[in-house]
Amino acid sequence: xxTFADISTDESAATAPAVAYPTPLLRIEAVTKTFGGFVAxxxxxLDIQAGEFFALLGPSGCGKTTLLRMLAGFETPDSGRIxxxxxxxxxxxxxxxxxxxxxxxxxxxxxxxxxxxxxxxxKNAGLTRLGIDSRVAEMLDLVKLNDLQTxxxxxxxxxxxxxxxxxxxxxxxxxxxxxxxxxxxxxxxxREETQTELIALQRRLGTTFVIVTHDQDxxxxxxxxxxxxxxxxxEQVATPRQLYEAPETRWxxxxxxxxxxxEGEVTLQDGxxxxxxxxxxxxxxxxxxxxxxxxxxxxxxIRPEKIRLARRGPAVERGHTGAMNSVExxxxxxxxxxxxxxxxxxxxxxxxxxxxxxxxARLDVDAYSVGQHVVAWFAPDDCVVLPR
Numbered sequence: 001x002x003t004f005a006d007i008s009t010d011e012s013a014a015t016a017p018a019v020a021y022p023t024p025l026l027r028i029e030a031v032t033k034t035f036g037g038f039v040a041x042x043x044x045x046l047d048i049q050a051g052e053f054f055a056l057l058g059p060s061g062c063g064k065t066t067l068l069r070m071l072a073g074f075e076t077p078d079s080g081r082i083x084x085x086x087x088x089x090x091x092x093x094x095x096x097x098x099x100x101x102x103x104x105x106x107x108x109x110x111x112x113x114x115x116x117x118x119x120x121x122x123k124n125a126g127l128t129r130l131g132i133d134s135r136v137a138e139m140l141d142l143v144k145l146n147d148l149q150t151x152x153x154x155x156x157x158x159x160x161x162x163x164x165x166x167x168x169x170x171x172x173x174x175x176x177x178x179x180x181x182x183x184x185x186x187x188x189x190x191r192e193e194t195q196t197e198l199i200a201l202q203r204r205l206g207t208t209f210v211i212v213t214h215d216q217d218x219x220x221x222x223x224x225x226x227x228x229x230x231x232x233x234x235e236q237v238a239t240p241r242q243l244y245e246a247p248e249t250r251w252x253x254x255x256x257x258x259x260x261x262x263e264g265e266v267t268l269q270d271g272x273x274x275x276x277x278x279x280x281x282x283x284x285x286x287x288x289x290x291x292x293x294x295x296x297x298x299x300x301x302i303r304p305e306k307i308r309l310a311r312r313g314p315a316v317e318r319g320h321t322g323a324m325n326s327v328e329x330x331x332x333x334x335x336x337x338x339x340x341x342x343x344x345x346x347x348x349x350x351x352x353x354x355x356x357x358x359x360x361a362r363l364d365v366d367a368y369s370v371g372q373h374v375v376a377w378f379a380p381d382d383c384v385v386l387p388r
Contacts, residue, residue: 023086025050025208026071026176031080033066040066042232043080050175053202053209055219058229059255064212067229068178071210072101084176095124098175102182106165108153115140115149118167125172139167142201159190166198170207179211183218195222216256220244228252244303246290250386253301258342260304260353263388266296273380276300280351284325289385297388304342304356306382309374326377329353331368343368345376 024047033041041063048054056064069075071082073094081088089097100121108117118139122132140146143163153161162182169177182198183191199222202209213219219226220240227237235255236248247253254261264278272288276298286300332352333344338359345353353376359367368374 024048025052025085026210027081027083028067029081029083031067031070031077031082033063033070033075033078039232041070041077044232044234045080046227046234046237048208048210050208051206053199053222053224054211055223055226056210056212056229057214057216057219057226057256059214062229063232064229065180068101068180068210068212071176072099072178073097074101098172099178100169100172100174100176101178101180102165102169104181104184106153106161106185108161108164108168110153113150113152114145114156114164117153117164118171121168121172135171139171142170143167158185158187159194162186162194166201170205174207176208176210179209181213182211183213184215191218198222220256228255230255245384247301247384247386248291250299250301250388253299253384253386258304258354258356260300260302260307262300262302262351264298264300266293266298274298274385278349278351280349281327281347281353282349284383285380286383286385287381293385294387299386299388301384301386302353302378302382304354305340307353307355307376307378309343309345309355309357309368309376311368311372311374324377324379325383326375327353328373328375331370331372331374334368334370341367343374345374347376 026048028044028046030043030045031041032039032043044063044067056067058064066075070077073089073092077090082090084097084099089099109120112120115136119132119136122135127135140149143166145160145163145167148156148160153164156164162185166182183194186194195218198209211219211222223240225237225239226243228235228243230251236243236252238246243252243256247256250261253259262278262281262284264276264284266274267277268275269288274286274288276284276286278284278300284300327347327349329345329347331343332346335342336359340356341359343355343357345355347353355376
């Protein structure tokens with residue numbers, strides 16, 4: 001059986017972007033993991049390419065951390081295979097895999113300083129003292145902690161601890177780096193800054209990153225592709241834009257970002273347009289779905305930022321012409337979010353819509369207020385048709 005103990009300690013490993021593999025670097029084939037009667041991961045299959053930044057996104061209990069732990073070697077699949085660079089690693093011990101994991105808690109040794117925390121995993125990896133010193137210096141420079149290398153964890157901020165944990169995880173130059181909610185403990189501003197730094201770092205090293213997160217914004221910003229998990233299965237794997245603009249199921253549409261979901265029945269299909277009768281928004285026109293419909297019962301998914309508002313109507317105020325869905329209602333709620341204002345509209349037909357409008361003026365001259373009657377409109381192409 002092939003092991004990876006020597007691969008992960010190769011001091012000459014390049015830090016250039018990874019070359020393209022003829023097959024995926026990581027291939028997960030029909031993997032299942034149960035705990036008692038609970039199925040944590042259910043027949044999941046997934047390919048991840050070399051050099052990819054991949055995110056596993058889903059609610060708590062969906063199985064994403066269990067999957068990550070199986071990749072790290074801390075859990076063993078009940079069935080299925082995990083292939084890394086073409087080799088099944090199910091029986092390979094965690095420390096013999098070219099895989100490292102960065103934990104949510106960082107798991108730093110409190111009695112060791114920054115330098116010794118980073119070098120800890122290298123001491124048992126067969127490197128010479130010169131090799132260890134060189135590698136630690138490289139990591140300190142990489143995460144910009146040269147001035148703090150003699151401090152202990154209790155003397156560091158949350159962001160600095162995160163950098164130490166990242167440097168330690170990267171020190172052995174793994175082929176695959178696993179990150180389990182690595183930024184959850186950071187405040188919003190520091191988290192955003194660290195996200196940017198992680199992206200730049202991953203691009204520079206070319207290491208394959210797999211991050212687990214329940215933060216949709218984090219996954220959308222950082223990942224090349226996202227796998228959305230629910231009840232141990234992958235609901236959809238796609239780029240952030242595809243996932244947001246073209247969800248394949250009602251569940252994915254509702255989970256990723258804000259969305260208006262309107263149920264209806266298709267009454268007419270004419271060319272590339274569907275006429276849909278809805279109880280809460282009247283008759284709407286939608287673009288033809290990408291996938292054939294199994295029946296006439298559908299759900300329309302419309303993102304709030306696709307909806308425009310006016311006091312009288314689209315043709316009067318904004319000069320729009322052509323096919324538009326236009327519905328009337330009353331503003332029932334306003335949420336000011338700085339760059340955006342979010343409006344909840346109680347429609348005359350009985351339903352509700354959420355609209356998100358950019359605040360382009362410094363004052364509220366272009367804003368709408370609670371109780372104001374408005375016209376909301378959106379294009380047929382803004383309606384994603386999904387099976388109900």
